[in-house]
Amino acid sequence: xxxxxxxxxxxxxxxxxxxxxxxxxxxxxxxxxxxxxxxxxxxxxxxxxxxxxxxxxxxxxxxxxxxxxxxxxxxxxxxxxxxxxxxxxxxxxxxxxxxxxxxxxxxxxxxxxx
Amino acid sequence: xxxxxxxxxxxxxxxxxxxxxxxxxxxxxxxxxxxxxxxxxxxxxxxxxxxxxxxxxxxxxxxxxxxxxxxxxxxxxxxxxxxxxxxxxxxxxxxxxxxxxxxxxxxxxxxxxx
Numbered sequence: 130x131x132x133x134x135x136x137x138x139x140x141x142x143x144x145x146x147x148x149x150x151x152x153x154x155x156x157x158x159x160x161x162x163x164x165x166x167x168x169x170x171x172x173x174x175x176x177x178x179x180x181x182x183x184x185x186x187x188x189x190x191x192x193x194x195x196x197x198x199x200x201x202x203x204x205x206x207x208x209x210x211x212x213x214x215x216x217x218x219x220x221x222x223x224x225x226x227x228x229x230x231x232x233x234x235x236x237x238x239x240x241x242x243x
Numbered sequence: 244x245x246x247x248x249x250x251x252x253x254x255x256x257x258x259x260x261x262x263x264x265x266x267x268x269x270x271x272x273x274x275x276x277x278x279x280x281x282x283x284x285x286x287x288x289x290x291x292x293x294x295x296x297x298x299x300x301x302x303x304x305x306x307x308x309x310x311x312x313x314x315x316x317x318x319x320x321x322x323x324x325x326x327x328x329x330x331x332x333x334x335x336x337x338x339x340x341x342x343x344x345x346x347x348x349x350x351x352x353x354x355x356x357x
Binding site: 173229 | 348
């Protein structure tokens with residue numbers, strides 16, 4: 130089983146719908162992240178969390194919200210999806226005790242907004 | 244501020260030829276540097292990283308990279324390309340010390356020609 134699991138892996142939805150992408154991890158890491166990948170733009174940070182009570186905006190948080198339900202679970206929500214949120218979304222974790230910045234990624238959630 | 248520039252969004256090499264993927268960074272303080280690889284329909288995984296110490300870093304699958312401070316570069320090389328190396332490669336940088344955001348380059352897709 131994957132250490133960082135994302136659900137769903139693929140989702141097609143319509144403009145205006147609410148969408149939630151879920152992430153769970155078994156690595157025991159405190160830090161969790163949501164990234165968005167677009168062709169030619171690399172990965173951009175949406176939100177990150179250092180623990181259940183610590184959530185921070187990344188560089189492109191507008192239109193997104195997150196919830197850290199437990200140390201192992203970090204969900205990303207699109208309250209009202211729009212077509213330019215069509216992208217590949219990645220959840221990642223890192224180990225605070227190592228603090229090298231190495232990220233461990235899930236396999237991604239491909240979202241299409243029509 | 245920090246940034247990463249990857250030269251060439253697409254690189255093609257023949258099987259058995261040298262692989263060279265270029266990465267230049269900017270950082271106001273000593274950086275930590277990373278190369279990640281993304282195979283089709285998968286998440287990113289770490290190839291190698293430089294934090295401190297030896298500037299020539301060896302990673303998985305025969306890849307290596309050299310941190311050159313004077314050139315602000317961290318190019319990725321492999322002496323002999325294999326078909327299985329076909330993937331997208333991302334260079335990333337973060338500043339050392341405490342929590343620092345990881346910044347990704349825009350990626351380079353490597354094609355290996357038989």
